[in-house]
Amino acid sequence: MDNLRKKAKELLESKSVDLVIGYENGTNGKARAVFIKDPEKTGKLIYDERCKQNLAVYLNKHEVKHYGRIAIVAPLMVMRSILVLISECQVKQENITVLGIGNDGSFLDFQSMEVVEKYISKIPLGNPEPDQVIIDKLNAMTMEERREFWQNELERCFKCYACRAACPMCYCLRCTVECNQPQWISAPAHPLGNLEWHQLRTMHLTGRCVSCGDCGRACPLNIPIHLLTMQQAEEAFHMFGVRAGTSMKADSALSTYKPDDKENFIL
């Protein structure tokens, strides 16, 4: 922790970065995001198991973007999100300093994004175990049971779009759900509209989701929608051998192909 604070302070003092995004102690014993411009305030920075939010979501927010150079406290999910955002031209590689956090909570001082890529290439990637356990359970159900499960869950959605706001990859200026020429998604929060919205979100995140789970955590109704994109992340890896957020190249699952992609359903 001291190393993290020291590094953040150094960066701000030397004006290598204009802003540090990290976690601090919030109210009710929770951790929350903090934006630090003053090197003297870097003592606020913390990192522990309460720090779950994917801070990469802020990188593309209008209020943050104009800061220019930014250092960001980045556990694995944040690092991967940053790589996705770089590959999709949303943040500039040279503007980001990664204050890495290892899986054991230790501070990792990365000199460049290439080192981050190398670091990620050596770690086994996948969904967080508790989520994968539920996914496996769902996959073990019959088709009928799964349909019922999702119908019951998605029926409750009232389309607040907190999931969208929490996701670092949902950065479009105009989401398709707001497009009414044509009206792709039925606007009201009824079962059909909800299903269409969540299918849209899932498909748009296929090959881009880094399994941070923030969409699910953001849901005020606790609908486990993060399982949808996490399952797709796993599927994309099985079908195409690609995981999102492992390189700075624009090679997401759905923007590339292999001539010998294997499927078993096309007649």
Added chain:
Amino acid sequence: MSRIGVFVCHCGENISATVDVAKVADDASRLPGVVHSVDYKYMCSDPGQTLVKDAIKEHNLTGVVVAACSPRMHEPTFRKACATAGLNPYLSEMANVREHCSWVHDKSEQTTQKAFDVVRAMISKVSNNGALEPIKVPVTKRALVVGGGVAGIQAALDIANCGHQVVLVERSPSIGGHMAQLSETFPTLDCSQCILTPRMVEVAQHPNITLYTYSEIESVDGFIGNFKVKIRKKARNLDEELCTGCGLCTTKCPQKKIPSEFEQGLGFRPAIYTPFPQAVPNKPIIDHDNCTYYKSGKCKICEIVCPTKAIRFEQEDTILDIEIGAIVLATGFDIKRSDFFPEYGKGKYKDVIDGLQFERLASASGPTQGMIRRPSDGQIPKKIVFIACAGSRDPAKGIEYCSKICCMYTAKHAMLYKHKVHDGEAHVFYMDIRAGGKMYEEFVRRAIVEDHVNYTRGRVSTIYELDGKLIVKGADTLLGAQAVEIEADMVVLATAGIANEGSEELAQKMHVSYDQHKFFAEAHPKLKPVETNTGGIFLAGACQTTRDIPDSVSMASGAAVKVAALFSSDLLTREPIVARVNRIPGPSHSTCVGCFLCQPVCPYQAIEREEIKDRAGNVIKSLARINEGLCQGCGTCVALCRSKSIDLLGYTDNQMHSEVLSVLEEAFV
């Protein structure tokens, strides 16, 4: 509000026999936006088109739906009609009620209902159409002809004589193709090489033709008028400028017993060779697989004897980048070999040969100097059995089609044999004699009547060797399937003509369609036989299906005219079916967020990066922009774009969405 006109065609009885066209027109007239709806016998006829034109003017139409045949057939017709009447041609759509409806269903209410549903969907689509202006692109006036057989030669000469540059690419060391291998040609029995070689020389000397032999197509990018072709010029291991073609190297090469491809394995060649004496260009190549130097690192005799020091052992393949405006594919055909026939010995009987091998035996320049000698012992066969339809018209062998040339060349073979071996006996087994063509039937008659060739209608079930003879067992179906057995000295199989090796890969490189037998597919079997579905790529000769010399030559001239027509103007008008990134007022400028995931998806590298700058010149936004010259309108980027910022003109989201919704409306089935 749209003012749509609906025009339902009877197509004689082709549509009206199963679809109640009057009802479709009547029902359509009650749909919202429709102000005029009629049916007519032949919409594509002059009076039919006048009906459309008059209605546009009279009712001030904003959209036209013609319910008739496939848009792949008459879309241009009706677009043109609209344009003459002052309506933007892209405000018309066709509802396919013939190929997709009346021809595939029986007369019933459902069929009429389906026709109406399709019409309704197109009305809905056309209401969302926008006026589009054709795109003009420059044309590179240089043609590429792939394949240097008689078809390729003819196409190249014809295009070159129109004053255009031609690049002729041939993968073997010489042009000439199969025709150079033939002895005499039907139905006149003139010597094949005598008529072909002057053409070959003309190609080599033509100022407008650049010839690349021993070269292959590496890749093709771009589109009609603007192809970018990479040609791999394989190393001949020779300085072609220095080589005079004296042939000394080929006579001194120590490797002399390599089966010659040109002689169909019946003769030999050295490791450094020209395929045949009249080869164009008359410059040898080195066959690495059989050259002593490449195998053992020693020899180099050719290098030593070469008077101009032209041998280059270290030479490598070169890749040439050439800009091309149109392509003629003339890659020809191949034939099945005797090893394809287990019932005829599966290639292990030396004296069971195929038609091309017989051509070489009969050729004065062939391995036997034109004497018919059997391959096994060089004896002159006294009895030859010719088997037509070997493989052809045989679904069990996967070849349902008639190879078309075999009836004629079999008659020719039998005749040539009789002319050379007067006391010989020639037997032909055939299924039917197909001799359609000028002087063809007469030619076959001559073989039967004047040259006493014995024709037996029936198939040969098996051939086996016994005491140096080939026992041919067949049936005579004209004598009630009576068994026939002939002790022959030699058997000639008129094996099926097949697509040339590598045609599938080439088709894929060229993005042209091919049929199930890997022959290249024409755009329309009757009306566009030399075009492919890919603009600017044409077909000539046997690469489309097996055909004889006159057919190949006429097809080549046809393809050449298509190329010349394409080159007749400096600008090419292209359909404005292109993708476009939306633009909106600042500060957003576009809903595109510049993720550029669309870039790797585009097969034509048509997606560029556009930077929007403020007054001080700072980049405030990067967004995708489509280069309309390169975009071919596949729409893959459109479906990929998450924010729906790209749309495809002619197939916009609004158009497709409304078509889907409306085709499913109310009554269905």
Added chain:
Amino acid sequence: MEQFEPKLVAFVCNWCTYAGADLTGTSRIKYATNVRIIRFPCTGRIDFMLISKAFANGADGVIVSGCHPNDCHYTSGNFHARRRWMSYNAMLTFMGMDPERIIFSWVSAAEGAKWADIVNQSVDKIRKIGPFTEYQKLVQSGIEEENFNG
């Protein structure tokens, strides 16, 4: 009881399957009347949302068909489409919606007979599965809600 006649929509590419279906017509091969064909330039243009729109508007089944791998008129549209469908199928399966109602196929411009087979097979298949009532229920509840709100 009257036989259930399913409604199917076919999303096909212009260059292969549309032309193949034209050939079915030219060859006068008969097939079921239940399918309405919608022409796209390429399978790459087919948005998965159009498939869900078709179901929402009463389709019992959807056929999606284009050029065989390596035969795409635009080189790679069908390859991208294939990945999209693989992902879409995986998602539907995980959401408990059997993708059996969507029939994917490659039908070339030469495969007129195959197109007739695909249509007939698909119609038979959907006829056996029955109407897509689960989805229609979703649609209905949507309409009720909208009426209630409005």
